Amino acid sequence: MGQNLKNNTLSKILDIKKLMNVDKSIETANGLPNECYTNEQYLEYERDKIFCDKWTVIGVGSSIPNAGDVKPYNLLGIPLMIVRDRDLNIRVFHNVCSHRGFKLIDKPCTLKNVIRCPYHSWSYDFIGNLVATPHIGGLNIHNSDQFKKNQSNLKEVRSKIWMDIIFVNINSNEIEFEEYINPLDQRWSKFINREDQKLLVYSKDHGSFDLEVKCNWKFAIENYCESYHLPTIHPELNKVSNINDHYHIQGLPNRFAGQGSEKYEQPVKGNNKFDTFKNWEKKSLKNSEYIALFPNVMIGLHLDHFYVFWLEPLATNKTKEHMQMYYVGDKSANGEELKELRKENARFWKDVMLEDISAIEGMQEGRGSPVYNGGNFSPVMDQPTHQFHKWVANSLLYR
Ligand code: FES
Ligand SMILES: [Fe+2]
Known part of the structure; x- marks a missing residue:
């Protein structure tokens, strides 16, 4: 059923028969239809099925060589950040604060200790743990019994480095x-x-x-x-x-x-x-x-x-x-x-x-x-x- 549902959505954007023509033998096949290059809705579909479902490249490791180097990346509207942690491993996180959803990193930078949210200063370490929640319980009360920090860490994206190339699989299904x-x-x-x-x-x-x-x-x-x-x-x-x-x-x-x-x-x-x-x-x-x-x-x-x-x-x-x-x-x-x-x-x-x-x-x-x-x-x-x-x-x- 999932299959039909998917094709139903796609069939509103383009003629599925044309897409099926692509997989014929080369002598009779056609290339991808025009919509695959021009249609906004198609691009949304493609973002999910091509970029999020697959191992997609979002940069190279050498662009963030040092511990604390952070780089934002926007994948067709999905805010991500690439971080070099203290062990010099590269990690990719969704670039969004767990509190009120502020985008954390706006431009490439080198951070000393933490990834601090500019809105209410919640701070995360380089492996994504939420480590500080200033004034969360009122003035100068930085912890709260009703709030478990470890439930609100950054969301890490599945990633791998090969030949310095950073690959991510955002939907974790490849x-x-x-x-x-x-x-x-x-x-x-x-x-x-x-x-x-x-x-x-x-x-x-x-x-x-x-x-x-x-x-x-x-x-x-x-x-x-x-x-x-x-x-x-x-x-x-x-x-x-x-x-x-x-x-x-x-x-x-x-x-x-x-x-x-x-x-x-x-x-x-x-x-x-x-x-x-x-x-x-x-x-x-x-x-x-x-x-x-x-x-x-x-x-x-x-x-x-x-x-x-x-x-x-x-x-x-x-x-x-x-x-x-x-x-x-x-x-x-x-x-x-x-x-x-x-x-x-x-x-x-x-x-x-x-x-x-x-x-x-x-x-x-x-x-x-x-x-x-x-x-x-x-x-x-x-x-x-x-x-x-x-x-x-x-x-x-x-x-
Ligand atoms: S939105 Fe990030 S600390 Fe409030
Ligand atoms: Fe060429």
């Missing part, structure tokens, strides 16, 4: 994170094993940038899944690594998709190069892989650097893209002698991402057309993109 990430972890174990994952260091000087784009978040993922647009959108990149140097990546079970290149060349400046992962398989030194892990993070792995490009959905037609880059060890990530090379590498990736903006914003504009039915896929070039569409459609329809 499979265990280890099981969820295992297929990708296995795939990448020949490039970056557990030991080498610990070598990742974020670049503080030229490692991050944000871009705001006028389109739905899904277009960024769809575009990232395919190399088909290389000759038109990235002509320079296409000269060094063209369509034929790329291969499709389609994770099974269906949780990620993307493409890989067999022509990766390490950036060089004079004699300087970045350090490389120690256990990278020798026969794959020129492989690099670009994977979209559904729903909202795009990652890029190379012999000498890794990046996380994650999406903050803001509205049906507005998205913030966040980039963070990582290198192997401290010298490559932050050493003075490689600073220029880091700057060039960040510039290179920023240019690529900027080139993609015209493509993804153009698709948004096209979705205003009443005759567009989700379109068709190239049976050869669009398989990973189709895989993402299927993942979205099935996440909306089932479970």
Whole structure:
């Protein structure tokens, strides 16, 4: 019955038959219908079924490196906060006071002792316990027999860190994170094993940038899944690594998709190069892989650097893209002698991402057309993109 109820709500927003067309074989399938990119009610539905039901990315650990660092995050209206506790673990809480529901944290900051509510000063420690309730029993009476503090702690959100990426499952109903990430972890174990994952260091000087784009978040993922647009959108990149140097990546079970290149060349400046992962398989030194892990993070792995490009959905037609880059060890990530090379590498990736903006914003504009039915896929070039569409459609329809 739950299933029918869910489809009934969705059927008020869009034609369910169109959504079911997505899961046909690629030759006859259509893409997601226009409403999935333009409709406000759909976005609410998607917030629940895609962002709250799944393992969703809300940031990177390196943006809050020290104990007491706190960062608010607004997931399409749901106020959250990310906290680095005294043991340097990352925790995510609902950003709301247990008393009268005041939003606790408004901007990124570093707190000394507690998370204090600005309204009546109830205070929580960094693991979420309510530790102080000033004047709760009247002037200078800070405790009350009628009130049990431990019933009003902050509400923690299920979260996990992998490769510095912060994942949350807000509805606490997704499979265990280890099981969820295992297929990708296995795939990448020949490039970056557990030991080498610990070598990742974020670049503080030229490692991050944000871009705001006028389109739905899904277009960024769809575009990232395919190399088909290389000759038109990235002509320079296409000269060094063209369509034929790329291969499709389609994770099974269906949780990620993307493409890989067999022509990766390490950036060089004079004699300087970045350090490389120690256990990278020798026969794959020129492989690099670009994977979209559904729903909202795009990652890029190379012999000498890794990046996380994650999406903050803001509205049906507005998205913030966040980039963070990582290198192997401290010298490559932050050493003075490689600073220029880091700057060039960040510039290179920023240019690529900027080139993609015209493509993804153009698709948004096209979705205003009443005759567009989700379109068709190239049976050869669009398989990973189709895989993402299927993942979205099935996440909306089932479970
Ligand atoms: S609402 Fe937070 S202390 Fe009253
Ligand atoms: Fe691109």
